[in-house]
Amino acid sequence: MGESRLLSRAEALELGPGWRHACHALLCAPCPGRLFGRVPLRHAVLMQMRFDGRLGFPGGFVDPQDGSLEAGLNRELREELGPGAAPLSLAEGDYLGARCEETPQRLVAHFYAKRLSLEQLRALEAGATKAKDHGLEVLGLVRVPLYTLRDGAGGLPTFLSNSFVGCAREQLLQALGALGLVPEAELRRADAASGNGP
Numbered sequence: 001m002g003e004s005r006l007l008s009r010a011e012a013l014e015l016g017p018g019w020r021h022a023c024h025a026l027l028c029a030p031c032p033g034r035l036f037g038r039v040p041l042r043h044a045v046l047m048q049m050r051f052d053g054r055l056g057f058p059g060g061f062v063d064p065q066d067g068s069l070e071a072g073l074n075r076e077l078r079e080e081l082g083p084g085a086a087p088l089s090l091a092e093g094d095y096l097g098a099r100c101e102e103t104p105q106r107l108v109a110h111f112y113a114k115r116l117s118l119e120q121l122r123a124l125e126a127g128a129t130k131a132k133d134h135g136l137e138v139l140g141l142v143r144v145p146l147y148t149l150r151d152g153a154g155g156l157p158t159f160l161s162n163s164f165v166g167c168a169r170e171q172l173l174q175a176l177g178a179l180g181l182v183p184e185a186e187l188r189r190a191d192a193a194s195g196n197g198p
C-alpha cells in the first residue's frame with residue numbers, strides 16, 4: 001500500500017460519497033502458554049489467510065443498507081467467522097482509527113479491536129470452519145506470533161515479512177502497540193528485522 005493518511009472516525013465519515021468504507025477488526029485474548037515451555041506467547045491475536053494469498057483481518061466493505069459502520073462490520077464478521085461471531089457485537093467504543101489512501105479506489109479502512117477471553121477466542125476458532133465464507137474468501141484463521149526467537153528473525157519479524165492486504169500490516173503494528181500487546185521497542189525491532197517495512 002502507498003502512503004495512507006490517519007483519520008478519526010468523524011473525519012472519515014465526512015469524506016463524501018466518492019469513498020468506499022471497509023471495516024476490519026483485530027480480535028485478541030490473553031494467552032498464558034509458553035512455546036517450548038520457555039517463550040511466552042503473551043496473547044492470541046487473530047488474522048486470516050485470504051483467497052488472494054495475503055493476510056488481513058476479518059471484516060469487509062460496508063454496504064449502504066448496513067446502516068452504520070459497526071452494523072456492516074458485525075455482518076462481515078458473521079459471514080467470515082460464522083455464527084460464533086454474533087455475540088461479539090463490536091461497537092463504536094472498539095474503534096482504533098481509519099486510514100485512507102488517495103488511489104483511484106478511494107478506500108477508507110476503519111479499524112477496530114476487541115479483547116476476548118481465551119475461551120471465547122478458542123470457540124471462534126473452532127466455529128470458523130462453519131462460516132459462509134470459509135474455504136472461499138477466507139482460507140483459515142491464523143494466530144500472530146508475538147515473540148521474537150533468539151535468532152532475531154523467527155516469530156513476529158518473519159510473520160511481518162508476509163504479504164498483507166491494503167494497510168493491514170500497519171493496522172497490526174498500530175494495534176499491537178496501542179493495546180500494549182508487544183512493547184514498542186520490540187515492535188520497532190521486529191518491523192526493521194522483517195525487511196518488509198514501508
Ligand SMILES: O=c1[nH]cnc2c1ncn2[C@H]1C[C@H](O)[C@@H](COP(=O)(O)OP(=O)(O)O)O1
Pocket residue numbers: 022024055056057058059060061062076107109137165166167168171
Ligand atoms: O485487514 C485489512 N485491513 C485493511 N484493508 C483491508 C483488509 N482486508 C481487506 N482490506 C481491503 C481490501 C479491499 O479494498 C477492502 C475490502 O476487502 P474485503 O475485506 O476482502 O471485503 P469483502 O469481504 O469482499 O467485503 O479492504
